[in-house]
Amino acid sequence: MTTFARIEELGKHDGATVTVRGWCTHLRSSGKIAFIVLRDGTGTLQCVMVKKEVDDLTWARYADCTLETSVAVTGAVRADTRAPGGYELGVTTLEIIGTSPLDYPIQPKEHGIDFLLDNRHLWLRSPKQRAIARVRHEVEQAIHDFFYERGFLHVDTPILTAAIGERAGLFETEYFDEGTAYLAQTGQLYGEAAAAAFGRIYTFGPTFRAEKSKTRRHLTEFWMIEPEMAWYDQAMNQDLQEELVCFLVQRALTRCAAELKELERDVSKLETVVAPFPRISYTDAVTTLQAKGSSIQWGDDLGAEDEALLVADHDRPVFVCNYPKEAKAFYMKENPADPRTVLCADLLAHEGYGEMIGGSQREDDYDKLVQRIKEEKLPMDAYGWYLDLRKYGTFTHSGFGIGLERTIAWICGLPHIREVIAFPRMMHRVRP
Numbered sequence: 001m002t003t004f005a006r007i008e009e010l011g012k013h014d015g016a017t018v019t020v021r022g023w024c025t026h027l028r029s030s031g032k033i034a035f036i037v038l039r040d041g042t043g044t045l046q047c048v049m050v051k052k053e054v055d056d057l058t059w060a061r062y063a064d065c066t067l068e069t070s071v072a073v074t075g076a077v078r079a080d081t082r083a084p085g086g087y088e089l090g091v092t093t094l095e096i097i098g099t100s101p102l103d104y105p106i107q108p109k110e111h112g113i114d115f116l117l118d119n120r121h122l123w124l125r126s127p128k129q130r131a132i133a134r135v136r137h138e139v140e141q142a143i144h145d146f147f148y149e150r151g152f153l154h155v156d157t158p159i160l161t162a163a164i165g166e167r168a169g170l171f172e173t174e175y176f177d178e179g180t181a182y183l184a185q186t187g188q189l190y191g192e193a194a195a196a197a198f199g200r201i202y203t204f205g206p207t208f209r210a211e212k213s214k215t216r217r218h219l220t221e222f223w224m225i226e227p228e229m230a231w232y233d234q235a236m237n238q239d240l241q242e243e244l245v246c247f248l249v250q251r252a253l254t255r256c257a258a259e260l261k262e263l264e265r266d267v268s269k270l271e272t273v274v275a276p277f278p279r280i281s282y283t284d285a286v287t288t289l290q291a292k293g294s295s296i297q298w299g300d301d302l303g304a305e306d307e308a309l310l311v312a313d314h315d316r317p318v319f320v321c322n323y324p325k326e327a328k329a330f331y332m333k334e335n336p337a338d339p340r341t342v343l344c345a346d347l348l349a350h351e352g353y354g355e356m357i358g359g360s361q362r363e364d365d366y367d368k369l370v371q372r373i374k375e376e377k378l379p380m381d382a383y384g385w386y387l388d389l390r391k392y393g394t395f396t397h398s399g400f401g402i403g404l405e406r407t408i409a410w411i412c413g414l415p416h417i418r419e420v421i422a423f424p425r426m427m428h429r430v431r432p
């Protein structure tokens, strides 16, 4: 009976004979001893084949191994403190499963980013990409755990929608006889309906923005997590955001130490991420920025450079609160203390990573919301159901959206978010 083992679980098989299946990543032979380094997605393993210990056929198969040849290697698991995972395999048999021609596109040398993105389906096999994927997986799981532990209900909201949520570009499609449908820019409006039904909810889904921005922070398809809480005001909303971000950073630090090391992340920059985060009003931020030489005027949205300037003096993310109404979406609640502004905050990651979270208290006054929909020239008939949430038992409620890719790029210390998702969608890229 063959025992198949994955590389990460070889510790359970110390001394036993197992078969490991994977892809060759490094090959080296002295003519008497051959070394095959295998990758199987869970780790890497050095397999050692000694010519005089194997039959001729097995030895001859080594010559057919090339970069990315898939193989099944059988042998004894031996503890070896020098080996990457702590074990190596003393080979007794080697079977070639799939050969790999010598023109494998990604070679151990520097490649340009466009070339790598064109070959994303193969680039994913590299150790760095595996590390990023594992951090992403851990962060996604941590998000579900965070909300599950706090009694939030996970609600899936539609991708095809008629109501426009944000002021970003829209992807449109004809929807049978119903007119134009849009790919969701946000799940929030539906999240609000769910909060009135279930109390505290969160959404976790893909969102789409036809933004013609070629920055290192923009994808046209990205994943967003949007909690929405009945009876939360904006202060409570920000407390929750702070708690979530600290939770995610701690989780990555404790469970992804090896991956962060692979990514050469300076984790001291994450260890300082503890609550409370500074809360700066937009108005004060403008004053600070002007003093630092920015040309920003009250009323403008913060540009990427402004955001970087603002967080430069901080060792943790920073909230910028209460933006001017004109700079933000229609659904944000007017600030009673200064009606030119709304009760909202953007959470800016430090180290210049920019906006990671956008959140607000929602306008719960029926008439004010109608007024805002008119001012924004949005099609009133698409918002009838949304206005019903204010008509039938309006309620104080707040929520936010955290961008998954931006958060993970920041945790991993990556300069661009395109590597954080397996198959990035950008203005000039829809394949592979």
Ligand code: 4AD
Pocket: 165, 166, 185, 186, 187, 188, 209, 211, 217, 218, 219, 220, 222, 224, 226, 227, 355, 356, 357, 358, 359, 360, 399, 400, 401, 402, 403, 404, 405, 406, 407
């Ligand atoms: O600030 P945004 O547009 O807020 C909303 O969509 C609200 N409906 C959220 C809410 O209150 N429920 O987007 C929220 C976050 C941003 O802070 C950013 O992290 C991310 O989504 N994001 C993007 N990430 C990658 N590519 C893009 N094009 C993004 N646009 C926004």
Ligand code: MG
Pocket: 346, 355, 357, 358
């Ligand atoms: Mg925003």
